[in-house]
Amino acid sequence: MKFAVSLTMERFSPGVPMARVKNNLLDLARMADEGGFETLWTAEHHTIECTISPNPFQTLTWLAQHTQRIRLGTSTLVAPYWSPIRLAGEAALCDHLTDGRLEFGIARGSYQYEFDRMAGGMPQQEGVAYLKELLPAIKRLWQGDYAHDGHYWKFPLATSVPKPLQQPHPPIWVAARDPGTFDWAIAQGASILSTPLSAPAAEIQVLSDKFHKAVADHPEVSRPRFMMQRRTCVYDRPEDWQLAVQHSIDYGRAFENLFQNIGTVTNGFPEAVPYEAVKGKDNYNPESVRRNLMFGTPDEVIEKLLVYEAAGVDQYCLGLTFNLPFELQKKTINLFVREVMPFFAAREKEAERARAKVRA
Template identity: 45%
Template sequence: MKFHLAINLERMTPETDMIAVRDHTLDMVRMADAAGFEIVWAAEHHALEMTIAPNPFQILTWWGEHAPNIRLGVGVVNAAYWHPINLAGEAAFLDLTSNGRLEFGIGSGAYQREFDRMKPGLDQRDSWRYMQEMLPVVQKLWAGDYAHDGEFWQFPTATSCPKPLQAQVPVWVAARAPITFDYAVEHGCNILSWPLTMPFSEAEAYRARLDASIERNGGRYDGSWAVMRHAAVYETEEDREGAIASVRGVLGQFGNLMMQKGEVINGFPEPVPLEELDGNVRVDPEMLEENLMFGRPEEVARKLRMYEQIGVDAFVYYASMGMDMAQQKRSLALFIDRVMPEFAQKELVDAG
């Protein structure tokens, strides 16, 4: 199993210093780089302090200058917010300046609030159509001159300047719905899945959807499947309580955005009372500790083996969930020092 890091520039309150957030985020990326993480992921979100990510290519260029080994994942760009020529050029420029480390992730977005501001009139539930038109256009622009006359974009002959350094840029699709699994498998894309706070059975359901898509595609699929979970590794009761309280606080803001309840004031979503959250957002403390990648090092390793057994190729350690910066670093250090070595030893045994 490979390991990835997903981290945001994150402010939960106006009192948090933005310079401290900037420096902390880079420290975490450097830790992952030194530990041998395969990919670091930067998101795209707009006008939200809890996920400050107006341009993932800019963030990844910055990280890549300070972390020379880790691959740079766009996790993920929202197709509906971009023009294909612009997107192709931005992505290719990152690949060029990072010496071929781009991992290109594309998806359909999450929050209707963002669509109402970035793409007024578009229902988030329909945005997958933009993603499915965008991806092949970007790939054709990377290859050379191309003219497009599609449903959402039309332009005369153009090309991506620059071109990617990699002959074949790895492509990732954010997938939970069967239609997106089908698209990813048919087009040979890698897959990113996030079960939110749902139980392990949700990941098993994604595996079933992936297997069904592979069967419909004639049994052919050479891509990788990565699953992301909020992660907190701890040894003390104080850190355990801090992690659970922090993720519950984030879920209150996340619920505001997903359920469109409450206001967003100066970039900070008003938290929804936890008792009002439902659907995919589960907030019971014991259930959160069981469902998420929470626990002492040996417990986290046990959970990871469950994901490995259902065929997860990479685990995405999602570090941003409102924990204070010192605890985030303690957690990542424990994961690196006490969890990852068990999987490195297993790979050596398997290779032998």
């Protein structure tokens, strides 16, 4: 199992200067690169300060100038906000500007608050139809001249300029939680981005079963990869869990505001909705949050990660963007690099030696 980190610029108070926000992201990205993380993922969001990323290609191009090896991924582009020609060209240019390190992640979108401002108020659930028309068109544009006559977009013969550096195109990832999206994405040859959100550990196997069924149903495509993300915080002492849990609960209430479109957003800052308005109230129980999310000492985190490994997860992604204090974000990366990743690297070497014996 490999490891990734999800980062973005985040601001929860107008008193926090953007220069600090930008520099914090850069410091974390450099740490992740030097620490050996496989991929850095960053999101697309609009009009909200808690996720500042109106165009993730800009962010990734900038980070590419300050990192050496880490892959740079969009998690995720929001399909209804783009046209095929623009997205194909911008992604391909980003692939060149990052020296072929782009991972192309795309989704239907999630925040109804954003859809009301970016997609004419359409229900965010309808974004999947845009996704299913957009992605095949982009793949054709990356190949060469292509004319499109679809439901949402129509254009005469055109092509992506430039073409991607990676051929035939950058690795494609689709965010999925429902079986239909798993099946469609894998039929497209895409890998899967998924998350159990705040659900108990049993949800990991539920998502894994959806992935493996879709893979089995499409033997005609090469096996894709399976990434899973959770909010993550690693600390030295077991009693340090309260701070991470409280930040997760507060962030979750702001997320409910944007997802359900039930709260106030003032100048880009969403309020945390009352506990009575949240869905899945057990997910806000402090003990449930501590148990379900990737919070713990290095030993506790390793124990939790073994569940993901057993479920066939190829890449576990540390979700660090939930208003966690910057020093605790840095500590999480440092502890993960020093005490967690070596454990799984040793397991991988043992497995490779075992495979070599079998081949011999």
